[in-house]
Amino acid sequence: MSGSGKSGPLAGAENVEKLRVYLDELRTKGVPLPMRGGEINRSAIALACGFNRQVLYVNEGAKALLDEAVAGAGLVVGLEQAEGDDDKPVTRSDKRDRRIHQLEQANASLRAENHGLRERLRRLEHVEAVMMAGRRVAP
Template identity: 45%
Template sequence: MSKKSGADLGRENAARLEDYLASIDVLPNRGGKVNVSKVARACGFDRQVLYNNPACKALLDTAVIEKGLDGIEARESGEHGDDTPMVPLKKLREVEQRNGALEKKVSELRARIVGLETRLRRQEIIDEELISRGRRASPRPISLLDENDK
């Protein structure tokens, strides 16, 4: 059993891709772009072949143009897939500080709610006990606000 050279494998992959492209009417796509993984899977090789093998890349690019899809251009470093603008670092830090302060406030409010719920449960237990014994106490007003919140 002899091993095939890289050039032989490349020609074989290009032939498989050419046969596949001739046998289909529509390229598999995702969001208007060719789905490289599905094409490679259908041809029986790794999808990197479509990026690295010049013959396969040319065949696929031609098919993409004929089918009206976007191609498989490699992204350059620093290029973003979306057109959202970058946020200045100063503004990002300000937002993070505000977010931290708000998270702290939410945490404090949750702790306060737990304390108030505990007081309410105690009061309900006392009321039930008094009612079950036939006594009724005049409810004293309960302030839900702390003295510093007034």
């Protein structure tokens, strides 16, 4: 058992649910998935969800949910995106579009990090309230 006292399958199911809530929140706000270097930024997603990045590689439910979100967003992870446009000259507007895209991705990553930090702050404020009161306080 882990330090939180939850069994592996229970913790795994909770992680999948956290990821589902996070992806639904992004979808409703119209915010794209965080990207870094042309790929999904799994670290930012894990941070926003409040679990370890390895969950997105090991947990089959989380992996499938993320793959579904990537496919739904029309993203292709890896080098397949860059194929086919080698002969086309790069124009100034293409550079601007690329820069805008990079900035949007950085913004999405920072939003995900901000969401994770706000959630962590909320939990720590609750722990502090419990410690100060000396007894359990309702969240």
